[in-house]
Each structure stands twice: as C-alpha cells, then as structure tokens.
Amino acid sequence: MNVSPASTFAPEIEVRILDERLHAWGLPRYQTDLAAGIDLIACLDAPLRIEPQAAAQLVPTGLAMHMDSDAFFAMIVARSGLGHKKGLVLGNGTGIIDADYMAQIYVSVWNRNPAGEAIVIEPGDRIAQLLFVPVVRPRLKVVAEFSGDSARGQGGFGSTGVAAKG
DSSP, X not given: OOOOHHHHOOOOOEEEEOOTHHHHHOOSOBSSTTOSSEEEEOOXXXXXXXXXXXXXXXXXXXXXXXXXXXXXXXXXXXXXXXXXXXXXXETTSSEEEOTTOOSOOEEXXXXXXXXXXXXEEOTTOEXXXXXXXXXXXXXXXXXXSOSSOOSSTTOOTTTTOXXXXX
C-alpha cells in the first residue's frame, strides 16, 4: 500500500448541514477512495433551467463549514462530466472559499453552450466538486531590481511562442 502525504495529513473540518434534505440525498462525500473532490449537491426547491449563455446563477449547497486553518483553503471546480458533456461549468471559473468563510457555500453555475437546450439542475443533483488545497503565504519583498535572472527574463505574456509542430 502506498502512503502519500495527503493520506497522512487529514485535518478535521466542522460541517454544518443547513438543508435537512441532504440527509436523504446523501451527505457530500468523496465518491471513491481516491477521489480528490467532494461532490456538492444542489439544494434547490424546484428544478433550475439554465439557458445557454444566460447569466450565471447561484445554487445553494445546504452546507457550511469552519476550516479554521491558514494551511489550506477550499476550491469549487466543475464536475468533469457535466462540464464536458453538458456544458455546465462555474460562472466564475473556480470558486475560492477562504478558511475564515463560515456561511453557506453556493455554486455559481453557467451554461457555456453557445445555443441549444437549457441545462436543468434538479434538487439533489451533484453539481460541482469541493477540493481542499494547501496554501503557501510567502512574504512579499519590494525591490527596485530582481536579484537574479531567468531564461524567460522580462519576456511578457505569450513570449515563449506557440506549441511545437510535430
């Protein structure tokens, strides 16, 4: 059995269930032993239609948590299948939950499809994933000149060119 650093560092996070229907639908959990993310569930009162290219909408998850640590934060990302197959992605790309945020978690959802049918989210659907990510908080040091150089140097955005042709 391989033991990874992730399996040896398992902080305890307090979770509040704000929507009792989560008990019937299944509490947010890792779907497999090696899953990186916990699926978040749409705690809606009725189906939600999201038209192609319409403004992003917030979906409640019925969940709040208290991380109480500066060592990590939580990140909300799209579920791969919903994003690729149906076009349901996050309206803000990636959701960041700071360790001191303790209110209900919402997921900003958006139908990225240019046209076609609406995406319908049903109450109890798994709509996104919640990942816990380590944080490094370096001290910023203001300098007039950098102390060293790199191969890229001051070459800006796009300065390394395009992908190699094979």
